[in-house]
Amino acid sequence: MLGIGTIAKKVFGTPNDRKIKATKPLIAKINALEPEFQKLSDEGLKDKTNELRKRALEGTSLDELLPEAFANVREAARRALGLRAFDTQLMGGTFLHQGSISEMKTGEGKTLVATFPAYLNALTGKGVHVVTVNEYLAKRDSEWMGKVFAQLGMTTGVIWSNMPEAEKKSAYDCDITYATNNELGFDYLRDNMKSDLDQLFQKYHNFAIVDEVDSILIDEARTPLIISGPAEDRSDLYSSIDQVIPLLSDDHYELDEKTKGVTFTDEGNEYLEQQLQERGLLTEGASLYDPESTSVVHHVNQALRAHKLFQRDKDYIVRDGEVVLIDEFTGRMMAGRRMSEGLHQAIEAKENVTIQPENTTLASVTFQNYFRLYDKLSGMTGTALTEAEEFSEIYGLGVVEVPTNKPIARIDEDDRVYRTAAEKYTAMIDEAKVAHAKGQPVLLGTTSIEKSELLSQLLEKEGVKHNVLNARQHEQEAQIVADAGRLNAVTIATNMAGRGTDIQLGGNVEMKVLEVLEQNPDADPVALRAEEEARHEEEKKKVLEAGGLMVMASERHESRRIDNQLRGRSGRQGDPGTTRFYLSLEDDLMRIFGSERLDKLLTTLGMKEGEAIIHPWVNKSLERAQAKVEGRNFDMRKNVLKFDDVMNDQRKVIFGQRREIMAAADLSDIVGDMRHEVIDDLLDVHMPPKTYADQWDTEALHDQALEKLGIDVPVVDWAAEEGVDDEEIRERLIKESDELMAKKASAFGPENMRNIEKQILLQTIDTKWREHLLTLEHLRSVVGFRGYAQRDPLNEYKNESFQLFESMLDGLRETVSQQLSHIRPMNEEEQQKMLLEMAARQAAMQSAASAPVQAPAGEAAPGFVEDDPTTWGSPSRNDKCPCGSGQKFKHCHGKLA
Template identity: 55%
Template sequence: MLGGLAKALFGSSNDRYVKSLRPIVQKIGSYEPALEAMSDEDLAGQTVKFRQRLDAGETLDSLLPEAFATVREAARRVLGQRHYDVQMIGGIVLHRGEIAEMRTGEGKTLVATLAVYLNALPGQGVHVVTVNDYLATRDAEWMGRVYRFLGLTVGTIVPNLTDGQRRDAYRCDITYGTNNEFGFDYLRDNMKYERSSMVHRPFHYAVVDEVDSVLIDEARTPLIISGPTDDKSELYKSVDAIVKQVEKSDYEFDEKQRSVVLTEDGTERLERLLEAAGLLEGDNLYDFENTQVVHHLNQALRANIAFKRDTDYIVKDGKIIIIDEFTGRMMDGRRWSDGLHQAVEAKEGVNIEPENQTMASITFQNYFRMYPKLGGMTGTAATEAHEFYQIYKMNVVTIPTNLPVKRIDQDDEFYKNIQDKFAAITQAIREAKERGQPVLVGTVSIEKSELLSEFLTKEGVAHNVLNARYHEQEAHIVAQAGRLNAVTIATNMAGRGTDIQLGGNLEFRLLDEHPDLEIGTPEFDAAAERIRAEIIVEKERVLAAGGLFVLGTERHESRRIDNQLRGRSGRQGDPGLSRFYLSLDDDLLRIFGPQTMFARMMNKNLQDGEAIVSPWISKAIETAQKKVEARNYDVRKQVVEYDDVMNDQRKVIYEQRADIMDAETVDEVVADMRAETANAIVGEACPPNSYPEQWDMEMLTARAADVLGIAPPFDEWLAQDGIDPELLTEKVQAEADAIIAAKQADIDEQSWHGIEKSVLLQSLDHHWKEHLATLDALRQVIHLRAYAQKTPINEYKQEAFALFERMLVAIREEVTRILAHAHFERTSELPELPPMPDFITSHLDPLTGEDNSGDRDAGALGLISSRAPQGALGLAGDGFAISPEVAATLTRNSPCPCGSGRKYKHCHGAL
């Protein structure tokens, strides 16, 4: 109560923050008269002056008012658009690394130019992140006119560019692209063998458009680069044929978790079917020998039962194409991992492509946290403000609208079943069409949009359908959704990026009606003038009819998506209307709603065709949505917790890769590896404080020959007085060094350096890939530790750290072994570094079965020593350990924190 009173008297914290920015906006306005009087050349020359002032020691904050005023004037001259004062507030918020929540139609694309221009002045590169390639290309061209006018360079990152084109785009002052392209370029850069072939520059500043879609919705799934493994298509087909014979009594299906579990009877039945097909070893499905069959069986069950055609995926041109659950878009080229995609391919009878093994991965959370400063903008962020701050340390600021919002948001209407609901929707659309009011109908899936489309067609209601099947016509359909009598069915309006303008869109009408006319010709100008006049008249009629009517056919799992749909109506002070129609058959109510209460209310109190309209029921629906949002947040939080463990290791590996690429020679690193390996081999066979007769000389001889390529006279050495493990280690090291020195003398010095670098990088990459696969497998089973009253994430950290140490040991051994056993010839030609491996990119969820990345069978650790490693983030002889968190802050040449007095790279940071 007191809080409500204080808010009424003093305004909310958001209101007070926005109010505090008003003096800066007034200062920006004070520069306007002087800038208006400048010539185009003088205005463009402001950029050079600003950069000189930065070089002289001024800060970006001190330049902000004048720089923002310069951009406003440039946009007015180039685009014919002048930033409103509220847009200036949005620009300040973006510059400060916060999220600007601005309603649809308030000009977020134009707002970004302010912060982007200011932060591009230091010349370190600004990334503008969009949700799809169309918007990246469109915005780079559209807003690029302002930047180029002011003397800045603009690049665009889209698929299918060469490395040279990408490098050029990243060298620009401002680079537009999608979150996926930026992230994949970062991963690909860290798989390359030469620094000169990398495309990214050091991270500086980024602005994320549709920030909730990018940093929340898509952040549940990491970016994965993977390569193909063995073909198992026949096994998928065989298992799929068996799974198609299961009955409902054979399994239990959890729709919330999308998991399928066999019952006891179902297990027995499937065991007999698998046995008859010759796929079962022994007679027990869960014997160790049948691990792979169980995995394939689980994925086939999920593909056939949990995943629905035209909802989760579509079949197009003989391929399974995933449908993005948040935007309704086709995710062409993306594949579910861990064998799920192959199981769906077998289910639909299309060509089965091989499984993939993870080669590199990163979550969006950890990718975007690498930017020293990050800003974002969207129409809907307030409901996720807590998560934005917890994960990204970004505050959400709600920016006031330029004109008051006139849209009327009506309470939801509830019907007994889906037939009654569709009948009411049809009636509402008919009434709107009679008034001439355009209707935007929002659905949650392709299946629902096509079901409604069939219903409307039978009822004789003309309409357009916008979903993943008609992806190519998307912008054209959305652009004309505000025309008189228009009825548009859309699957999830999140991030469409095209404004719905009442009366129609001039640009798209010209493209649709006069595609042959060239811009600038008299015929084109005449057609444009005629259509412009028609749009003005039509807009007046639409406004009189009440503006755009947004009709939701059911609630989405997230309130944000509902708000995005609503936000399409009532832009820039236009009138509008929004209403949602619900029934007990809707997925949200069926899966997450308080079923008993709703069922009783609907069945006892409602007649067929009758509706309930109540704010209290709308509140209950919002509670169900909050449950789903909380569950999804927990999933994303868990993704971050697990990826943070890998991220610490990723930073160490990528930094060491960069050091190797930058070094002229890696002689020192390789020699240290050889010494560590010799020390480990001798230490394994000849433990400290033991007698020579206790030493395992047979193992030492075999290991020295296998790893170091030497056959020392151990019998002679043992006969010497005073021999101990330390002296033995020195002798073994000397023999190993002599072998390498002889090889090095046989070939050109520069070639030898190239060979060492190539072997080191390839070994590092191979074992890192194997390590990722092992961590993927570990993450899938670590939750079982909870049964032993242990915290899975803590267990995962310990296991992952131990695996990382063992990986470093394996790298040292392999590099030493290859160089010791390889044969080289003298040549004047430098050895060529290997080409980039073939791989595919994917963006898939590691915490639900359909989205696990990596191959279960890829984590073989056969080359890894069982002995505890020494150095390289492991335990030193004195028991000192350095955590990955600390290691990530150290450079190769910094003093080692263990106090040895040696450089980190020669002590605990040795590979």
């Protein structure tokens, strides 16, 4: 008997069906316009852009312009690339424009889809950012789709790391800008460390289209972006503590693989105290619970995590004497990315490589809070439905499943579960050999480098030629993926998420033509393409006869999404294909989530070695386990975000104030108000309200007025006068300080005084904000312990961080007033000298920003200022650091936490 929900779906369709149906009249309208746009000349397409732009600026809504804009893009793409967008691609583009996530299967042409809403939203003149997961895709897509935008009379830019500032500024000024999520986030932070509006990169956060949106907004959103500077070197402490961890026994700590947590037991704490005291890291008689031991305890906990939770060749690799993290979702190396709070240093100590100094945070932001800055956000991916709740709750994004252009012909088989990993791998190799023998391309998916290399060894033993794609072969990624659909191809890949290059049956024609042209530049491209296309058609026919791409996965990932991404590599554009997951009771997911019961069942059934259990119930059981893990990970990300939201409110206030200060021509009223508030604070302390004159501390008030306001006034005599109250003294202090500042302004000249006020304000805000960030980091690390006292850590953090913020603003007012009050007026000759020095510094900063800086050891580059990253230029990671240390930039000021 059918349930009410099932009957309702049959009659009314699902919510997703209704959304698809609603776009059909719009698609029909675009199709009806096609003949009209085909008649336009190349110049006519550009004229249409100018007409649409004019109408948009005059107030016509973008929704009204959509049919004409999409028809214009479709025709431009046909002429520039020879690609005519399918109706399903127009649907995907419509949902992106509406601020939703378009879930489109692999091979459905998402790169082209993005051009439609990007063009439409760029008509407002506020720019559009297309976000990719890596720089290779940003450059490739900007060049490829840039041809479409050029056909339409629009400009395209691309952002990459370490590019010269002038070029980067120009790229941001384009109508459409392609960039990675990391560069966009870092440029936002850099913008808020600048001192002039003209230096800013990101003028608007208008509309962002995020490619591989699940990878960027969920997987990578667990780690905040941090711009940092070097802190004190404590490598000896890490090495000393690292020697203790291998001495621990299993009784000394508890490992929870489900939550990825590890903690010391009481027995472990006692043993640690003894070992640390013997090594002089804890004083005799001291306990780990003493407040003085906080730092040592923190480092010991990080060392334990480094040894028990992080595995070499799975979570990181050691390359050229450096620990390089591996993205667990894409399998890529994350060069330059370092874990914060001493965890990266603990792993370096464990691996016995050079321990880089810790960093102190100069600015930070989470991807969640960065992307929520945009007026409109959208995204596209092949797999988003499993995370629909998180997209909705965190970003306010709905997910729409866009139908495929051709029906899916791929067969997804039930999982095969074996008793042991050895049996599983044997079965995989046997099946791969059978498929390979008949010419069927095979893709073997793994979750770690270690397992991909094990499968590679087994295939080598059987004499099967194959390619391996993991973090070690990262540079050949596109080529390996492009060849994975060829006849007889066998490819082993670690986490195939967000690769950006389709696996086409018979191979990728474009990649092959480029490869041959690189080897033989004098070859005729037209003849070469024709030859390659003929070969491709012949080979594709054979591959189709062999059954299309066979995907074999060596285990299930924690996230269903990653499994679906691997599956989606097969069955592109209606092609046939097969996917199959090979599991064993020794796999992490099976072992952690109740494989003991299944093991007993298999033993009872009397399964022989090499036999597999295959049943839909097993699939459902595993998917439930995966859903549990996804829910737990979502809760963890939500918790991190709740704490960052507290800081984000403060960040927005500070960054907003910086922009107002940069935009203001005259700040004398602001600094005047600050000075008056400092006077109010001094009176509250030394002449509290509702107190008598004999209770006032007028001598201290005199000293403080001299120190903080630069005025030497007879406060003691004023207080002794008949009938003088605190309000009268306040007015006299304000009058004296205002007169002093008026004299300074007259001596410096009004314009110079305004510049000085602006620079002092910005520098003080930056210094105070950095100190505040460090304080919040420490608060965040200890506030969790308040839970043991039945107090909510989040509420405690909110209350204390607000008080710290108020305290920071008080300190800001005081420091600015003090610095401005003590500036010495100069004579004309000194003023000229100062102006010349300022001009020279400005010129040095501009030249440093426009080219990578090299400086010999011991000599800083011209214009280099320790606390101002805008003066560091744009050195590459392996250039000498501009501070003059003689170290590489990546080991010095260029380190990222």
